[in-house]
Amino acid sequence: AQSVAQPEDQVNVAEGNPLTVKCTYSVSGNPYLFWYVQYPNRGLQFLLKYITGDNLVKGSYGFEAEFNKSQTSFHLKKPSALVSDSALYFCAVRQSMDSSYKLIFGSGTRLLVRP
Amino acid sequence: EADIYQTPRYLVIGTGKKITLECSQTMGHDKMYWYQQDPGMELHLIHYSYGVNSTEKGDLSSESTVSRIRTEHFPLTLESARPSHTSQYLCATTPQGARGYTFGSGTRLTVV
Numbered sequence: 001a002q003s004v005a006q007p008e009d010q011v012n013v014a015e016g017n018p019l020t021v022k023c024t025y026s027v028s029g030n031p032y033l034f035w036y037v038q039y040p041n042r043g044l045q046f047l048l049k050y051i052t053g054d055n056l057v058k059g060s061y062g063f064e065a066e067f068n069k070s071q072t073s074f075h076l077k078k079p080s081a082l083v084s085d086s087a088l089y090f091c092a093v094r095q096s097m098d099s100s101y102k103l104i105f106g107s108g109t110r111l112l113v114r115p
Numbered sequence: 116e117a118d119i120y121q122t123p124r125y126l127v128i129g130t131g132k133k134i135t136l137e138c139s140q141t142m143g144h145d146k147m148y149w150y151q152q153d154p155g156m157e158l159h160l161i162h163y164s165y166g167v168n169s170t171e172k173g174d175l176s177s178e179s180t181v182s183r184i185r186t187e188h189f190p191l192t193l194e195s196a197r198p199s200h201t202s203q204y205l206c207a208t209t210p211q212g213a214r215g216y217t218f219g220s221g222t223r224l225t226v227v
Contacts, residue, residue, distance in 0.1 A: 034215050043218035051213040101146050101209055105158040
């Protein structure tokens with residue numbers, strides 16, 4: 001069975017500092033991995049994805065994520081946090097051979113960037 | 116500009132009422148999904164569809180039902196709402212291939 005773990009309920013960081021939001025996954029076969037962001041009372045917005053190729057993927061708003069197959073991780077990073085980055089972040093995984101394209105989401109991590 | 120629309124955005128309704136949450140997309144995608152997001156933020160897949168006349172139950176058991184008569188429309192119905200149905204409901208769609216989902220803005224349902 002597929003699963004995603006986001007071990008931190010909340011991450012606090014000062015503006016201008018680097019941030020990391022952690023994600024580990026479990027899936028049969030090759031994974032497709034995604035990060036989404038959710039602002040209050042909104043749906044989820046796509047940030048970035050890993051399908052194949054370069055382990056470091058770049059996405060929207062200066063975010064990037066590193067795929068590590070041996071550690072089954074896909075941590076989200078940003079070199080310099082902004083107050084406006086404060087939101088809820090979800091990691092998701094999909095099995096590459098699953099024709100339903102179902103995404104399994106982690107429990108979410110609240111990012112709080114203080115001025 | 117949103118390509119997937121959910122209505123209503125907010126709904127407060129009494130116990131026992133029948134409700135339908137609407138979801139429409141203009142992208143012509145076959146695959147559509149309904150997720151329930153509980154107050155603890157977790158997202159649970161409750162229904163999905165491969166295309167017209169194809170619907171499947173998701174990983175979380177739900178008393179709701181769905182239909183897919185047209186490609187662009189994927190409504191969710193609760194025959195008799197209960198306070199335990201209070202949640203945010205998110206609709207999503209994705210094209211063929213290794214793309215991510217596009218989500219609607221959600222419907223926040225409160226059953227009193």
